[in-house]
Amino acid sequence: MNDDGDSHFAYDPSKNANLKGRRRFKADLEDMQIMSAAGYTMKGLRLSNIEAGEDDGSFNAAIEDTRGKAILTANFLVSDTSEYPKSHSLFCHSLDPDLSSRLEAIVESVVEQPARPIKEAIDSFFGSVAGAIAPKAPIYVKSDSEGEDSGEESETYDYDDMDDDLGAASSEPKAVLSLLQANFIDAVASSYKPGFTRISGGDDFILSVSIPVIALASSLIPPRALTAWDRRLLSTSNQHLVLLISGFRGIYPIIQSDGTYTEDAQRFSATLSFKVGLSPQYKPGYEQTREAVRKHGLIITDAEDELEKQAELEKEQEYWDDEEAEYVEPVVEVVEEEPEDPTRFDKFSLSHSMESLLDQSFLKVVQYRRKFGLGWAGAEVLHSETEKHQRKPEDVLQAMKKAIDDADKEESRLGRTLALPHDPLAGLGRNEPINLPLTAFSYLIRRLTLCTKYCIVCHNKLNTDYEALKPYVCDSKLCSYQYFTMNRGPSLEYEIVHNTKTVDLLVSLAYCAASEGALDDPLPIGLGLRVPHPGPLPAGAYIAPRRLNPPLPHGADPSAEAQTTNALEIGPDGLVDFDQLSIPEMRAAISKQIDALPSIEAMKKHLQKKVRAGKSKPKLREMNTSLLPAAWLIFRWVVCSCTALIEEIISGNELIEDLDPNWRQFRLSVGAPDAEAKFKTAVQAATGTSSNAKTYPVLYAFHGSPLRNWHSIVRHGLWYRSVANGRAFGDGVYLAKDAMTSMGTYASGTRTAWKNSQSNPTNCVALAEVVNLPEKFVSSNPHFVVADTTWIMCRYLLIKGSSLDPVGENPSSKTLVKSPGLRYVQIDPKQKTTVAQKPIQIPDPDFQLESLLHQRQAEVIEPSYDDEDMVIFNLDPNAESQSQSKGKGREQQSNGYGDAMDVDDDDADYRLPPAPKPKAPVVVEKPADDWKHDSDYVERALENLMLPPFESSPGASMALQKELRAMLREQDAARSFRELGWYMPPELVGDNLYRWVVEMHSFDPDIPIAKDMKREKINSIIFEIRFPPTYPIAPPFFRIITPRFLPFIHGGGGHVTGGGSICMDLLTSNGWLPSYNIPAVLMQIKLAISNLDPRPARLAKNWQTPYSVSESLAGFKRAASTHGWTVPDGLDRLVR
């Protein structure tokens, strides 16, 4: 401990040993000052100054290097000098404005050190600082090559080994980069885009992972759901979902294979932090990235917003300390249609929820998965129960084994109907390292896909019968409170500006429901609303027993009136607690507060006011400061509690034709995100059972209800409540053939209307698409009564208003320009859809969404990785043998990450050495005696080839293009075709992206099949590869076209089925991974065919008869069932 390093000053540790407390502190400090004046040096650093600070027990110290360059100035404070030097705490903060993150970590960690005399504390501090600025360890790393067996200790950085050669040039942290490269390549293989951003100053970095939103929409999340969650997800071109991971403090890897922080990470108190947002590029610009990961992480903020944010957090705290807390208007975030800045990073409606989930739970959930071998869902249950009961996870696991296992089982069931992202932890060995960016991003995508099944605030699984289209909160009071008061839900301001008519409609419906006594569940309870004393209720109103009535004050006169109103406690603000009201009083309070609100149009104008740069944006509350906070909060509740998608239709492509312009048209979607898929399946099934349904698969019908009921109908799902109730024509959802039938009895206008309403709704019906099998309905006359709710898909909300819009605002005068190719729903002449007996024409509801997706798809530009990322991709793990790696092919990669997919099209191939960057594919001159392609042979074999697959998807097309380019480049760059072992005839490429023809050749000449082929002069085995629209999530189908192999039952082998398909686990749902690339699979197939065990593959006698497709499919299914493998979904469609 008493190592003076290179100090030239003799130090006597026992000199002040007789002193204690403050006197000892002063004596020790004076000694240090003398030592400093004498030139105290240690580990190449000099204590250039040390002096007493302003506060008692504090001192300032300055450190410089031996050349006199200032390194660090810090203030130290002894907590309680009377405890010195045995049990005090030593605090430290830096006096330098911009300190590197590593030095900051050292400064922060001083307080964690044991109590000791100043000299020892300073010595230890010097050691840490010297270590942190040492050139040899710019980034801490546990490198692959150092071997697992050497244990943790060998990777620990040893300060004492430092020499003081601080002037040396910084060496490249190659081990970090090569590990990052491996992790990046894996992420690319999962079709994600990784990114690296070095923080200026050089010792820390931020990682990003992204996916284009359009790719999510085409493979994982129904586009209708994405649109409902946040319109910006698909309404803006080239949007990427981006995850930023920060807090590494330059350390990589930062977590160990069990999911806990590495020792280095712990020493520097590294803590991961996650940000989720949208960017036009695969990663946001440097400034935006830095801004996003700053402590409070607000993306577009100014100083005033920052203060408000702080106030909010404090209020939140207060709410739970003190139930009387007053509502504080949350930070207003108006998202404007700003000019496209490609470097931006925007929050969207789910950013906050996903960030808090990742920050709070991700690492814990990973740790539980690794420790107990659970899946995501099981580990989440374990995590949530462990937190809730504050018990050890082992105990919870024991007590809840079944529930935890069930959660995992349920998720694998879900995985059959819902596309879930590939799980990087599945099948990962206990000691295998975790790919942090890939795992975190997969987890994010998984939770995004499942977001409607979890509470958006506390992240626990929702236990509701009805799954809404949009994510929502559970019924805990804390969650509701945060959702509505902390702006955790959708942005109200965004809705006002961009969805004005819908907001107006929602408020009008809520007003009607409240005034006409129909508003019950849900009610804005738990939000801390404070409203005026309701006073006596109007005569005749039903008085429900008040809940949670506080006891009457002693001596109060319990007169009749007092029983209903006086029991309410009026607070110092002159208001009462909303939650204490009876339900009729609540309804009255709600309509009263809504009546005070300005019109939505006025709010929109206010929010769109221009403000000077640097000034905070206009806030709703400023519109009328005399309004109670409760009015604004009820307003927010009305809009943000609606989990259906309601948007006014303004596009001619979607407007129903021949409809009275007094009916406004809104797009309406309700129910779980995958409802559309279930409906499509039901329609598909119907077309097979009825010839009429084959021609007219769907019919359209109306669902009507009095206006006052619609507030709750759109919140509970249209059908959810009506199915169970027994009624005249049986149990089910009642749908009318003519709009006026369902409206008939209710057509009279409402008694009440919100005075500032602009839509003034009087009648409301939903128009739904229904599977056209009336004979299977519970009843079809006079109404349709449908029992199976998956047979109904809501499309429109039609609203009749009592007042027309001002001129020019009427929907009928809006752009009625129709897109060419606009499709209309084929209406069954037997099941006409009418409004007041007038037939209407309905545009195909998929048309608009499909065109939107096509547009997004067409705009996709494959962004090229920037220089910073290319450094990682270009890194050659074997720098010594640079020139040899060229053209080696993927399977020979030495880093063990052989199945890398390609990254970039026309830029450098990262698997090659960095320089020179070839702009065009490298075509390598092949040896003269190489295998040669025979186009006549292939052409003959393809004569009777079946049609290519008919299903496609943008996600699969994108992945296939990428894969195809990579293969062709690999083929061109191969030193010889013989070495490559396969060949893609270029003349057949481009025929159809979803069907490839590949030849396999150059088998080991000593094996029987090679001898057979040589004897019969067969140039190659010709394969057809067919890709499903779900590729790369689902495997492609490989089959041999020719030659025919000897079947297993006749003594053949080589894993070729009787039908010419390949019997391998990796081509089934069980074994396939989206990260597999086609050359790697071809290599596996070649190995299987070459395998002599149990019997070698041979040609059949009739080897010239090509295999048929049906044969291959039957063979594959037979083989899969023999082995218990799962045949991929949709395989039959793929090969028909």
Ligand SMILES: [Zn+2]
């Ligand atoms: Zn919750």
